[in-house]
């Protein structure tokens with residue numbers, strides 16, 4: 001019998017170094033072709049029905065305004081269909097507040113003097129629990145409903161940035177690291193904020209350098225000559241104080257780990273959203289996350305951190321109500337966490353995952369690109385989730 005030839009020998013480290021470099025080079029090439037550097041993302045325009053929906057006015061009211069020649073002039077397609085740009089939607093809000101019959105300015109929902117900047121941290125250390133999808137759609141919903149929003153991408157993998165058209169490998173953007181680093185290179189946060197394709201929504205993009213914060217902080221903690229490390233958890237809140245006046249809401253997409261970045265975000269937060277996919281393994285992982293996080297928070301509280309939240313909620317993500325085990329998990333969660341789970345779960349939808357393939361959100365894709373019922377079901381679920389969160393934000397400001 002012939003002996004099988006032995007497997008060829010190889011050096012693991014050299015091989016993965018070569019393969020890593022090759023994959024990265026080819027991906028860069030692919031990306032350059034598909035998404036040229038600093039390619040500006042556009043935003044589609046919005047139908048009368050959508051505008052009426054987001055503004056909370058009737059379509060008839062909108063039509064009347066238009067016929068009377070008031071407010072911004074919508075674009076009219078050959079089919080007769082009228083659409084407004086997102087900028088025009090904002091203009092309409094200001095117009096309606098200026099010309100409203102009452103003194104109540106309800107169309108521009110900016111916070112009033114004394115209302116605290118809302119900082120929402122989206123967390124869970126499980127990757128794939130829907131943090132980035134939730135953060136992106138929440139930030140964009142808030143912008144479309146007239147709020148001034150800052151999204152912060154705290155995940156070195158930069159998925160939230162990618163969804164907004166920023167590619168750290170090609171665009172060489174700064175990140176939050178530049179605004180919270182410990183050395184003399186630190187810059188004001190306004191230097192790392194960029195506009196997005198959504199009017200009213202700015203972003204602090206991420207890049208791999210964010211990871212440095214995880215290495216710098218333990219070193220800074222040991223530094224006897226300075227208190228900066230021991231107060232690491234104050235760094236984001238302090239950075240944000242510089243731009244407090246510019247925004248109503250900050251949405252932070254946290255990395256899928258319980259490191260210093262996440263703890264710093266949580267210490268700056270006024271509220272927390274924990275995303276969870278309703279499956280046994282995810283729930284087990286979440287319970288570990290809660291136990292670890294609770295423990296660490298106790299420790300940093302001992303070091304002087306103040307964590308006072310206006311609210312915190314669990315959000316069920318990628319939910320398939322017809323999947324019996326998932327429905328049972330939701331029931332199980334409700335029996336323990338009632339009151340703390342957002343009433344509306346985010347449904348699993350191919351509209352969401354397909355949009356993400358082209359680095360888009362549901363607000364960016366055209367409804368006509370999907371089966372109507374698919375798109376409508378997803379956008380309705382999203383609207384229910386985001387409206388619930390918006391009302392928590394408004395309640396924190398003392399609004400009904």
Ligand SMILES: Nc1ncnc2c1ncn2[C@@H]1O[C@H](COP(=O)(O)OP(=O)(O)O)[C@@H](O)[C@H]1O
Pocket residue numbers: 126127128129130131132133134159256317318319346347348349350352353356
């Ligand atoms: N509601 C949803 N329906 C379908 N796919 C979803 C939904 N939410 C998220 N996904 C997909 O699941 C994957 C993980 O979601 P993501 O938001 O990136 O999670 P995380 O940020 O927690 O790692 C992504 O590919 C995303 O497109």
Ligand SMILES: [Mg+2]
Pocket residue numbers: 128131132133155159
């Ligand atoms: Mg993510």
